Amino acid sequence: MKQSEFIPLTLITGFLGSGKTTIIKNLLQREELSKTAVIINEFGEIGLDHHFIETSDEDLVELSTGCLCCVMRGDLQEAIARLLTKREGGWSFDRIILETTGMADPAPIIQSLVLDKISAPKVILDRVLVTVDSVTGLKSISEFEECSRQVAFADILLLTKTDLVESVEGSLEKELMHINNNAEIFKSDFGIIDLELVLGEYKRQTIAFTENEIDKHSHSHSHSHSDIMSVSLYFKKPIHAVALTLFLELLAEVLGSDLIRLKGFVYIKEAPETPAVVHGVQHIFHPIEWHQSWPYERKETQLVLIGRNISLPWVRAILETIEEEVEETTRQNEN
């Protein structure tokens, strides 16, 4: 499939009042985003957010009968289908921005996009931007599960309203890294963000820390505000492709809904030069893709797991054991 047959979708989510609409409003005034369709999901019968965004009515699809994550997965597909029909009719857009409600759980939305098999051209989830209020973010994370889950799904975290505080509290940034050490953190003054965060080539980065830093990091978070956390696994030995599948199945089996997100590169024995890109949202995984080359110096598996009750030594022990089992079976078959 050619790249032009994809339409990138940027998912913008964030807790109530964290500045999503302001950011989108500012983005849409940029010439570079003039060919952007917007889907706004508002909670309640009377939607207001769309009134704050100046754009022509046909650029906008408003979903206002409920929270997208709860009841409107089908509606999202329908909204995308409506946009694509309009596109066929001559209205040109090359990008979609989807704004969720402040209480949305991104998981079902992302799964819905990943599992979409019908739309053509394909609408591809490009990146997840999550706004976090610099003033109230820590309290929201502490009190609302929805807020922590939004942070967990971020590719990019945007600290908003930084103009309202003298300096962003270190404890907020530490908390964000504790929940999702794989996201990049940026600041936004007055709702303005660097266009590159939306348009720039997004590299699926993994692993923001070295292993020692992670250890230090986890020790410094004995008073974490959220029970969601991220662990980063480094595994030097290549593993068999079948071990990867068994590993993912066992993680899903044991962790269930506590596994919120898993992403990273895997060093596969059968294809040592091309790392496998793994990206899962709960138990739904993107098809495994093969990166053309290693994005970092060493060939090794680097995986980030985000969720609850996940112990890094346990993840490592499970992967080592499964790989040994596969190795043993392979050896027996060869003999």
Add this chain to the structure above:
Amino acid sequence: MTPERFATIISGTLKAWGVEDQCVLRTEDFSCLITLNSNVFVEIAFEEQPFGNIWRLREKDQKGSVHPSVGAALKSLALILCPNRKVGRVVFANQK
């Protein structure tokens, strides 16, 4: 397999299932007796046999079961310790 890794697998799994605090573990090399709420007793053991490695599970006063992999063993252990826990099933989307 090492005794440390064996212990890590058992304790990490119980933590993931949220029953760690309700369990008493007696681990010895490659064997662990798990007591859940003083009324469920299950022994899980890893053994290296000439024909390959196996995992044994045995509830008190019951016939045991043998499993060829860590995945199969933990699946059976879950049925004993937390039978109502919802499990995940991996689905690979076919997006392209």
